[in-house]
Amino acid sequence: MNERLLAARLAATRVTDRPGPLTGDLPRIYHAWHQELHGRLAQRFVDLQPSQLFVTCTANARSELVIGPDSRTIVHDQHLGRTLNRMTSYVIREWPASRVQSWAFERLATLAFVGGDLTSTQLGLAFASRFRSADEPPPPDETLDRVRGVFAGAQEFFVLAHEVAHTALGSAAHERLEGHLQDELDAELARTEVVGTKNADEIAAQLARDVATAVERHTGQSPPIDFAPPARLLRAEDGLDERAWLRAHRFLYEEVACDLIATELTLEHFAESDPSIGPQTVLPAILMALHHLTSLEFLATVVDPRALELEATLQATMVRKSVWRDMTRKMYEAERGELGRMYVSATQHHAKYLGDQVLFIVPGHWREAQESLAGRARDNAPDVALLRDAVWSFAKPG
Numbered sequence: 030m031n032e033r034l035l036a037a038r039l040a041a042t043r044v045t046d047r048p049g050p051l052t053g054d055l056p057r058i059y060h061a062w063h064q065e066l067h068g069r070l071a072q073r074f075v076d077l078q079p080s081q082l083f084v085t086c087t088a089n090a091r092s093e094l095v096i097g098p099d100s101r102t103i104v105h106d107q108h109l110g111r112t113l114n115r116m117t118s119y120v121i122r123e124w125p126a127s128r129v130q131s132w133a134f135e136r137l138a139t140l141a142f143v144g145g146d147l148t149s150t151q152l153g154l155a156f157a158s159r160f161r162s163a164d165e166p167p168p169p170d171e172t173l174d175r176v177r178g179v180f181a182g183a184q185e186f187f188v189l190a191h192e193v194a195h196t197a198l199g200s201a202a203h204e205r206l207e208g209h210l211q212d213e214l215d216a217e218l219a220r221t222e223v224v225g226t227k228n229a230d231e232i233a234a235q236l237a238r239d240v241a242t243a244v245e246r247h248t249g250q251s252p253p254i255d256f257a258p259p260a261r262l263l264r265a266e267d268g269l270d271e272r273a274w275l276r277a278h279r280f281l282y283e284e285v286a287c288d289l290i291a292t293e294l295t296l297e298h299f300a301e302s303d304p305s306i307g308p309q310t311v312l313p314a315i316l317m318a319l320h321h322l323t324s325l326e327f328l329a330t331v332v333d334p335r336a337l338e339l340e341a342t343l344q345a346t347m348v349r350k351s352v353w354r355d356m357t358r359k360m361y362e363a364e365r366g367e368l369g370r371m372y373v374s375a376t377q378h379h380a381k382y383l384g385d386q387v388l389f390i391v392p393g394h395w396r397e398a399q400e401s402l403a404g405r406a407r408d409n410a411p412d413v414a415l416l417r418d419a420v421w422s423f424a425k426p427g
């Protein structure tokens with residue numbers, strides 16, 4: 030699609046004053062990656078479709094594929110990259126909970142604004158500023174900051190590789206892959222224990238304990254008695270048979286196939302560009318990216334009034350992660366070993382510093398505030414332009 034048209038479309042549909050195409054160091058890197066990814070895929074697949082890359086920056090932090098009559102354009106949002114980078118910093122640098130909460134409320138304000146809910150936008154902004162400077166950020170630490178940089182780089186490469194894999198592979202390639210994957214997954218999942226409905230009570234109890242631990246960890250006090258795990262989350266995990274789920278949601282095969290292709294491409298990229306960055310770094314970085322993406326999806330369900338329908342999205346992201354873990358263990362365990370332990374500790378660390386906030390703490394505050402607002406008379410009508418500026422300021426580069 031014509032770049033001017035695309036820019037106009039982005040300016041009209043998103044919160045931004047930089048619809049692009051952006052130039053500069055970062056976009057140059059993305060274009061180089063895009064070319065590299067096409068080259069690597071061309072070595073494996075004959076029916077590769079050409080695609081263009083268009084770099085933008087919007088508060089939405091979302092990449093999308095725009096299909097024209099004879100073109101496919103990947104719109105890559107550099108704010109998504111910066112968001113992943115920031116989330117990675119929260120986990121690796123172990124940021125205080127209040128700062129993470131402030132960021133999560135910024136995301137909720139943005140999502141509410143995008144959904145046209147101005148009152149909730151105000152609420153999100155108010156919470157974000159209340160928590161913003163409650164605690165100091167962690168002091169600089171060169172070693173950890175370097176790790177953070179490497180992780181964030183691998184995650185950004187992975188996310189772009191995933192998009193390119195979707196876009197560049199023709200439907201024939203996807204069908205072959207999905208067929209192959211279905212057999213592999215059936216065999217793999219048959220060996221792992223499937224959560225049965227009869228275990229639902231156990232799962233509920235475990236989730237309640239997790240919530241209690243999460244609340245205690247972050248507030249230093251026992252949770253209020255009625256602090257129950259969000260019903261949505263319970264239903265999402267309850268009695269989930271991954272094989273049946275995958276059969277009923279065929280699009281997920283493509284998601285999982287693109288995740289696995291992107292994982293391989295990311296490993297290759299680093300093996301060539303910096304051999305010191307091996308699978309023991311790249312795989313946990315990618316797992317962290319999948320956790321980040323789940324957290325972002327979940328935040329979207331918190332502000333969405335159609336959240337019940339989005340239960341499916343949640344299940345999809347859970348299955349996607351769990352399948353990725355099973356498959357990569359199978360693919361790389363022989364050369365790596367210890368992957369399982371690494372995945373468990375990466376997952377726990379993510380939960381402690383980011384996931385718990387997003388899944389339990391922030392939605393709890395949000396619901397309480399919504400309820401207490403519901404009974405009250407509204408002040409003046411919100412000023413849309415002011416709210417838009419506030420939301421865009423979270424994304425606007427320096």
Ligand SMILES: [Zn+2]
Nearest residue numbers: 191195284287
């Ligand atoms: Zn995808």
